[in-house]
Amino acid sequence: MIIVKNLKRYYGTGKTAVRALKGVSFEIKKGEFVAIMGASGSGKTTLLRILALLDDATDGEYTIRGLEVSSLPEAERSYYRLTQVGYVFQDYALINEMSAAENVYILSMMEGKSRKESYATALEALDKVGLKDKHNRIPDELSGGEKQRVAIARAIAKKPDILFADEPCANLDTTNSKQVLDVFKELNEKYGQTIVMVTHELWHTEYVDRVITLEDGNLVSDEIKRNREE
Amino acid sequence: MIDDIRVGSLIAYCSVKRGNKKTLMFIVFVLSLIFMNLVFLPSMIGGMMVLFTGMMQDYPYGDIVIEPMDDNTYINNADSVLQKVRAVEGVRAATKRLDAGASIEHKQKVVGASITGLLPTEELEISQYPYIISEGDFLGELSRDEIIIGAMIAGTGFGSEIYDNLGEVRPGSLVDVTYSNGVKRTYKVKGIMEGSFELVDLNALVNYKEIEDVYGLEGSKATSVVVRVDKQGTEGQIKDKIREAGVNEQIFTWADKSETLIKQAMQSMGAIDTMSKFVSLIVGAALVLIIIYINVLNRKKEIGILKAVGITPRSIVLSYAFLSTFYVSLGILSGLILYFSLMFYFQANPVVFYETMEISPQIDPVLLIESIVTMLTLSVIAGILPAWSVSKESILKAIWGR
Numbered sequence: 001m002i003i004v005k006n007l008k009r010y011y012g013t014g015k016t017a018v019r020a021l022k023g024v025s026f027e028i029k030k031g032e033f034v035a036i037m038g039a040s041g042s043g044k045t046t047l048l049r050i051l052a053l054l055d056d057a058t059d060g061e062y063t064i065r066g067l068e069v070s071s072l073p074e075a076e077r078s079y080y081r082l083t084q085v086g087y088v089f090q091d092y093a094l095i096n097e098m099s100a101a102e103n104v105y106i107l108s109m110m111e112g113k114s115r116k117e118s119y120a121t122a123l124e125a126l127d128k129v130g131l132k133d134k135h136n137r138i139p140d141e142l143s144g145g146e147k148q149r150v151a152i153a154r155a156i157a158k159k160p161d162i163l164f165a166d167e168p169c170a171n172l173d174t175t176n177s178k179q180v181l182d183v184f185k186e187l188n189e190k191y192g193q194t195i196v197m198v199t200h201e202l203w204h205t206e207y208v209d210r211v212i213t214l215e216d217g218n219l220v221s222d223e224i225k226r227n228r229e230e
Numbered sequence: 231m232i233d234d235i236r237v238g239s240l241i242a243y244c245s246v247k248r249g250n251k252k253t254l255m256f257i258v259f260v261l262s263l264i265f266m267n268l269v270f271l272p273s274m275i276g277g278m279m280v281l282f283t284g285m286m287q288d289y290p291y292g293d294i295v296i297e298p299m300d301d302n303t304y305i306n307n308a309d310s311v312l313q314k315v316r317a318v319e320g321v322r323a324a325t326k327r328l329d330a331g332a333s334i335e336h337k338q339k340v341v342g343a344s345i346t347g348l349l350p351t352e353e354l355e356i357s358q359y360p361y362i363i364s365e366g367d368f369l370g371e372l373s374r375d376e377i378i379i380g381a382m383i384a385g386t387g388f389g390s391e392i393y394d395n396l397g398e399v400r401p402g403s404l405v406d407v408t409y410s411n412g413v414k415r416t417y418k419v420k421g422i423m424e425g426s427f428e429l430v431d432l433n434a435l436v437n438y439k440e441i442e443d444v445y446g447l448e449g450s451k452a453t454s455v456v457v458r459v460d461k462q463g464t465e466g467q468i469k470d471k472i473r474e475a476g477v478n479e480q481i482f483t484w485a486d487k488s489e490t491l492i493k494q495a496m497q498s499m500g501a502i503d504t505m506s507k508f509v510s511l512i513v514g515a516a517l518v519l520i521i522i523y524i525n526v527l528n529r530k531k532e533i534g535i536l537k538a539v540g541i542t543p544r545s546i547v548l549s550y551a552f553l554s555t556f557y558v559s560l561g562i563l564s565g566l567i568l569y570f571s572l573m574f575y576f577q578a579n580p581v582v583f584y585e586t587m588e589i590s591p592q593i594d595p596v597l598l599i600e601s602i603v604t605m606l607t608l609s610v611i612a613g614i615l616p617a618w619s620v621s622k623e624s625i626l627k628a629i630w631g632r
Binding site: 089095097102158 | 532541626
């Protein structure tokens with residue numbers, strides 16, 4: 001589903017250039033739940049942002065379902081972000097002036113669905129993360145874990161091909177982290193959702209199928225934790 | 231595009247519904263002051279225009295004035311002209327006048343003045359002259375050897391210290407008038423007129439027959455025929471009807487006269503008005519832009535997030551256009567309430583100008599519509615420009631707030 005070949009990302013030029021990714025290659029199959037791990041500064045967040053089309057690679061190829069997406073013009077990237085890719089930010093990134101449901105259904109409206117249809121989609125997504133009864137709450141009225149679940153609902157409401165999550169539990173305690181990871185696991189197992197999650201917590205790998213480890217901008221290991229076909 | 235509009239309006243709606251109400255009130259307050267700045271001074275200047283043109287109508291020109299053809303000093307057979315004019319439908323009253331240049335002397339003080347010879351009873355329906363006598367009485371139909379002196383030249387009214395005056399002339403005082411043809415007459419001052427207007431208070435009035443006698447005029451000559459109409463605004467049509475009635479002299483409406491005389495006097499005022507509008511517009515545009523720009527900068531992260539999740543830049547830009555249009559609409563509404571409150575206050579308590587002239591600001595619907603359209607146009611530009619510039623930035627930079 002995702003093919004990454006020799007992906008590089010440099011910040012700056014010449015001798016002072018920072019090489020965040022030095023040529024990373026891997027493939028991710030449909031329905032896989034993959035964790036990208038590594039120490040701080042290893043390039044894992046940079047890689048995720050490029051995969052989610054939030055940043056550009058300096059060099060290399062990146063295709064989703066055979067489509068070379070890294071060279072798409074901004075308008076098409078925007079459409080791709082809206083329809084094919086879900087992204088969960090570390091700090092939730094919810095719009096504070098919108099309720100949980102509005103944060104979710106705005107994307108369905110952007111896709112051209114009616115307000116009623118969008119609202120139903122949002123409630124369905126919030127139901128999946130266990131927050132249907134709190135659809136009218138604004139982010140300030142929700143706990144950290146609940147905010148992150150709303151962010152997940154926003155990401156999955158449009159039923160994206162791939163869900164990217166950038167350290168989704170970084171700001172959460174263990175209980176809330178488990179809740180979020182359980183949601184991911186259920187999405188992956190029940191709905192076959194492809195998930196790529198950046199994390200630095202070792203215990204999170206218990207939930208995933210595969211762990212890709214980066215070190216200093218290089219891919220140093222690609223370990224299968226659980227074979228889905230077994 | 232429709233989806234962009236729907237999403238843009240949802241973002242704007244949520245922003246207003248759940249945004250900080252104190253900030254909203256402050257923005258609306260500032261915008262209402264900007265709107266006031268655009269409309270208040272022009273309304274005051276409009277009030278001055280109305281005051282001055284009103285004075286021109288009430289004293290020298292009426293609603294329509296008929297003057298001799300270019301080379302002639304007088305209208306010959308003014309009575310015939312009056313007969314034709316009075317027969318025109320829509321004419322309320324008409325009278326003839328004779329103007330002459332003269333010097334007036336009292337106790338060795340001499341001033342130059344324009345003296346108007348008029349028919350006192352006819353003036354009751356034509357001008358305000360009979361109603362502005364501050365001391366003594368107005369002329370009667372049979373008044374001879376009597377004169378009404380303007381307060382400024384009499385030395386009793388406001389402005390006397392600016393101009394040469396006769397020094398405390400009172401009703402009953404005797405003055406010597408030497409006309410431009412050298413004829414000298416002594417008149418008893420019957421009254422002092424005070425119109426708070428230089429064209430009135432620097433003049434003097436005598437009976438029409440006095441001027442006729444002094445200049446030896448026969449056959450009902452006049453330097454002007456002054457006409458009042460039943461309904462304001464019909465002057466143009468009535469002017470045409472007078473022409474059609476066979477009057478071949480020069481015919482002017484008060485507006486025609488304003489274009490020549492008042493317009494000159496108001497040119498400097500008009501320049502101030504134009505400059506004021508221009509400066510207000512620049513200041514208004516800058517303030518609206520600053521307010522919206524700060525608003526956009528505060529929401530830079532939000533714009534980045536919206537882009538990151540797939541909201542199109544066009545929706546984001548539209549949301550700010552809607553938002554700033556909403557702010558400005560509320561600002562205009564508050565500004566209108568403030569404006570009308572001030573207008574009603576100043577109409578009840580006019581601004582006193584030259585100590586005696588009372589200026590009531592004029593509510594000009596065209597000016598209001600122009601200002602509203604200007605403000606709304608500005609709001610759209612002010613909303614679009616900063617949001618467009620931020621929406622073009624990279625998603626990550628916007629989210630990081632850089």
